[in-house]
Amino acid sequence: MDQSLSTSPARAPLLHRLRHARRTAFNRMFAAVYFCAILVLLYRHALKLIHSTTYASFLISLSFLVSDTFLAFLWLTRQCFLMTIVYRDEYPENLYKALLLEKSSSDFPALDVFICTTDPYKEPPMRLVSAALSVMAYDYPTERISVYVSDDGGSQVTLFACMEAAKFAYHWLPFCKKNNIIERSPEAYFATNHSSWFFDTVEIQKMYESMKERVEKVLEKGKVGEEYITEEIERKAFSKWTNHGFTHQDHPSIIQVLLESGKNKDATNHLMPNLIYVSREKSKTSSHNFKGGALNVMLRVSATMTNAPIILNLDCDMYSNDPRTPLRAFCYLLDPKLKSQLAYVQFPQRFNGINKNDTYGSEYRRMFCCNPLGLDGMLGPDYLGTGCFFNRRAFFGGPSTIVSPEIPELGPNSVVDKFIQSQAVLELAHKVAGCNYEYKTKWGYEVGFRYGTLIEDFFTGLRLHCEGWRSIFCNPKRPAFLGDAPISLEDVLNQVQRWSIGNLQVAFSSFSPLTYGTRSLGTLMCLAYTHYCFWPTWFIPLTLYAFLPQLCLLHGLSIFPKLSEPSLILYVFLVLGAYGQDLLEFLIEEGTVQKWWNDQRMWMIRGLSAFGFGCLEFFLKCLGISTYGFGLTNKVIDDEQSKRYGQGMFEFGASSNMFVPLITAAIINLASFLMGLVQALRGSKMEGLFLQMFLAGFVVLNALPIYKAMVLRNDKGRIPFKTTATSTCLALTLYGLISLPLAN
């Protein structure tokens, strides 16, 4: 499928390879044809608008012109992902030869890993423990690794879990290395089949289970009881929580070094990595900027303690499933030809435990796999929020312009020459973990994860591209990090709502011609897509297409071309072309037809719910009427719920407002489809209404699980009666409302 293209000179050992996907030529040709078809469609809408004779037909033509213009914009900006698709492979085995490394540990750069966690009741601490251990056990000089756990929940349970992880690491690290284990997350390893087990597995599994029991007991109690404290130093650490006035939203910074690589050794007398627990200062009077804020604190605290040139960022719900991952990233980050302009290497986000046909499209194949491949060929993928190796220098201005922070120790070139537990280091670390540090400092404006707001993710990427860096996307067929996806529709939609609010926030704060005026067209398209893909361009056209033609059908009004009209071909081409190309793209990236079907269904569902609610909430916030937070995705799984998920059933359950527009659309489409069917059976001429009926039928097909959950199911995941009733009332109201202009 692909043509090969070496990026290294002929005889030097190959570190990585770039392949251009052959289908780009087809994509380009298809885009040209499709573009012409869009122009014809818009021209047709404009003509109809000008020649409309009634008020109703004017309104209808205007709605179609507006929504198809939005869709055209969306299509146009999406093309940047299809024009230059590339794949990469890396060859870590050549790293030693290519870079003349002696395999002595000092040849490898130090690596700081940040793992974010927030709420131990939504993000099980054992999940965090597994994530941390999977990184601590990397096939990489252990003493060059420092793992920083960022606890935004300020919870002693999380600190306890980290202490337990440190103790377990004493056995786990040598066990993994001796037996050359692939899955170095204990949770994932013990869940694998017994063929990959060794004679000492049972013993270490016992240790793991007993650690798990302790952590879960402490979690249940909410605090660490006397019986779990074995050393004075631990008692001292936990005493911070008993201080008067300590709450999760209001407390001083807590930094606890749990393992120090110079001092701590494992069961086989090898050095351990550093493991540091950090809970930044919180105060009710200053905004903490959620995960973005946490990452900025991590950047500063790690600078004072280890200041590694390379940073890996992980969420507590993702673990590393390949112990050679750092070496893979270093094939790029240490490449002499690339390294001076390379800001980060992003690995794909892949998930475990997704059901057979991916009911909720939770793989986000397009966003996490397909799109970054296209961006990589152009200017580099966006930062996806986790599983990303950064060049620390990239946070301090462009490749040739360095922005030095006020405190020189925080700069990327500063060398830490003191022990991490020395008083000077700890004092500075506590200071820079303070909640007001960013206020009126260069850090607050120019350094760090710039958009330390609700959502930092995609946008850090944008900023780096703008300043002359590039980034790299690793092949999605070789995942290096795995996580769990939410398994209830409500959780999925809340997550998307948060993303859409974050995108809007950044779109409004940064998308100005002044900032981006000098960028290339390709960059602008990517910016536009990433900024706008989550809002009106989804939900306005979708809402229109899910309601208007069907309501008109109920009134017997024809608004699409008749079967005999030649312009029908245009409609068919536009719809089949878009869906067909999308399906193809999906299948090539290892998708299946059923998964694609569910994914396109989720596109509609998201468009009819989360995006609209996200927009609404954002504008209410602008008017000062509402406030929103980072609604964490729930990672605790209910057994019954997960059983239903396994069977591919939709999980509605809670009576969420988010479902109302969805169910309303489902009711209206079913009603209008049935109406059309009855009329057709009665023998009325349906030629003018055929396309509308077809559209309603398509929505009905997509909405089958909704009807089932409304009437046929009795389990806890069914749609609550209240939601069905509200939606029915809304459907009747809409029917009534549309009758008014049509009556004229």
Ligand SMILES: O=c1ccn([C@@H]2O[C@H](COP(=O)(O)OP(=O)(O)O[C@H]3O[C@H](CO)[C@@H](O)[C@H](O)[C@H]3O)[C@@H](O)[C@H]2O)c(=O)[nH]1
């Ligand atoms: O105030 C906060 C809120 C969240 N987090 C952490 O942020 C991470 C992501 O939160 P999660 O609830 O798991 O969000 P998801 O929607 O599942 O995650 C996706 O979307 C996020 C942005 O919305 C990205 O940051 C993630 O990398 C991406 O996997 C977790 O480790 C949280 O602990 C914090 O550190 N502080």
Ligand SMILES: [Mn+2]
């Ligand atoms: Mn997550």
